[in-house]
Amino acid sequence: MAGRILIVDNVPTNRIILKVKLSSAYYDVIQATCGKDALDRARDSDPEIIILDTDLGDMTAHDACAHLKADPATRHIPVLIATPPGDTEAKIAALKAGADEFLAKPIDELALTARVRALMRARATTDELRRRDETARSLGFAEAPSSFAALGKIVLIGRSAEDAMTWRAGLRGLVMDEIEIIQADKVLEAIAKNNVADLYVISSDILGKTNGLRLLSDIRARPHTRSAGIVVVHGPQDRKEAVMALDLGANDIITRGADPEELALRLRSQMRRKKEADVLRNSVDEGLRLAMIDPLTGLYNRRYALPYIAQVSQKSILLEQNFALMLIDLDRFKLVNDTYGHAVGDQVLTEVAKRMRDNLRGIDLVARFGGEEFLICMPMTTLVEARTAAERLRSVIFNTPVAVASDGTSVSISASIGLSMGGQTGETIEMLLQISDRALYDAKAEGRNQVTLGSHAA
Template identity: 50%
Template sequence: MAGKILIVDSVATNRIVLKVKLTGACYETIQGATGETALRLARSERPDLILLDVQLPDINGIDVCRRLRADPLLRTIPVVMLGSMSDATTRIAALKAGADDFLAKPIDELLLLARLRSLLRARETDEELRLRESTCRALGFGESVTGFEPPARVALISSSRERAAGWRRALVPHLANVELAVMSRDEALAEAGGQAAPDGFIIDSNLSRAGDGLRLMSELRSRQASRHATVCIALEGALREAAAVALDLGASDLLPANLSRVEDAQEAALRLGAQLRRKAVADRQRSSVADGLRLAVTDPLTGLYNRRYALPHLARIADRARETGRQFAVMVLDLDRFKAVNDTWGHAAGDAVLVEIAARLTANLRDVDMVARIGGEEFLVAMPETTLEAARIAAERLCRLVEQDPVRLADGITRISVTVSIGLAMGGGAALAPGVEALMGEADRALLGSKAFGRNKVTVSATAA
């Protein structure tokens, strides 16, 4: 998940120290010493995340953050503010300006890297949702109607109901349009098993036992109704390892467990509110994409995207690759000797094979990858932001997964052995990279090579190899 990080600090030594830490974690870094440089590099380099010092020689870092959030092209880039002073006033000002977090110097490497991983995962998901939504608009679907926004519901789960009730009293004055409900662990899981799960959870890291809060969070993340909920973990003191583990396990943010001070309650409310707003936007995007695509651009047999959606979406992946300078992969897959399946077992059996193969492809690729059925027995896979080696490994894995397990028909007895041939081509990564049509042609020719050399294999386009 390595990405490009913009480091903005007026002190060269600070920039070098951060660069060493980030380079060791396989991040690409770019550097700036002033606010104006930060804004210029953000526009020209489109970093995946910005580390922004509060004290800059020309523009205050908090004002830089405000300007980033006001720019439609830059507002979605995560910003982590850095400061020598970690007073509540500065942290609150940074969060109000739109910062995703505030870390005090000297920077704790463990927490820094955990926070970067968390924010970049969230950005990847947000970018994919925006990409899919833009594809829907390009296909002519209108914006979803937005009406009254119901209050967000947040469950407060602590080691004691009294403590959770204290959280509620502390947070209510600082939150608008949010309902806070004290719940036990079992009550929260019961709600998550229904159709109307809470929008968010604040969970004590330690419930009846140490680490129970993180186990509860993992359980909530595994359930359909609460998978996309905001989950904030409340921590006692500066438990750096527990904080890093919580972020890596999927916590949306970290809050202090003691909210007796007004400043701490205000900061917690700002963090929770930002996460709830992000969830509301993501929920609307998911709903818009789902409603628009379900009938118009999905294949009714397999449930995959069809050609009408796949090609415009592939074009947007290519546009994104040109902006970032990163590569993406295109695979064209074709079931071998599929006509013989229909001729031998009938078209109903052929349909069952297509449905099963579609399910295997989807289950064995990343969530950000696109899988589409673009012909009778022909599929298309697009993998954003990947390398040739990673794409080749994925393609070879798909070949094995199709071949090793024959498709079982509904009678429970008949098993049909099938294989798949794959052509792989790479796009992006260069200003003169081939367009989508040319790339599809390269993948098609590579597919013909797989067919000609025995089927059930992966052939890489000559331009990508």
């Protein structure tokens, strides 16, 4: 299943219709009949998304959302509220109550599934932050709570300067972050000069009908803005364009001409998420770093990796999802050390670590497991996705030299990869590591520089 979704509605017919729409996309759908039932189901089953109808019988969706966001056990779950059609006040009230999104009734299936996919991506980031904190605590390291009080920067990219100035005027007094207007054809130049923002608001029809979506993709592809929040402003009739924006990586979309308060609420929500994502990448304090980070490569070490994978495994079993484990060993690494010296060997390890990090998702774990061996854990991953990722890693390691010797010689290396799948397969972490290790041995025996699946995953 693609993920678990809790539907809450006191009208059985509404629940059935929504369940059919989501089940057709292979989501695992569970149901609740009222607000109290929803709060209990959310704590017990930890769904990845909760969809609330406006009226839950015993309480409103806004009350239920407020309870969910106030409970430490459920506050991380994205909430989507179904609102009456054309009711601007209901939309704004939903966002103020803490909802991550709303959908106007009757719910459009295309818009629903696109929103769900986007919220699933956001949830994955939140889960990674929680796993990191739980792993640190299991090792006896408690990180201080982080504050997100620091102001951020928002860049507005309208279809014209007047367009962007209208947005800025509407946000005055509602958003405290720094706001800058940049012409569409100057944005990438600004990023290249390290003038980057936390959030980008982009009109979908700049420089032509869909060039806003092209700019979205360009911003996502740049290393300095890969994790930026992106909100796309689209026309009221541009339904397919809006869905495409979400699937291309937009964090949020908003209809052109929407109430400025709605835009401000969305931007504040996205800024909060951006700051949390920054914590995800930067939160390990120095004491924790010394204990759990490999000083040469900057990767996590074995001590951190094993309890982390245990957290992933528990979550995967609960949600009936799969995750992937890879053991990666550099082929004939000892020969590199013997031929070029340990300094070059260290260059090789550092460069290989960088290439692996650059070619995996932010939620994936990359660890140095010992010597020239690395461990990768990919949560919420199918076998096909894992095999594709493993082949990509093998290729990026082998295709270009990874170091230069003192005499100017280019040093290349290959890697053998053993892959296993966990979650619904029933194996313990120790068993999965053994399966990956046997697959790695087979990859070596069959000629090296290849990916081999463990026997249970074939």
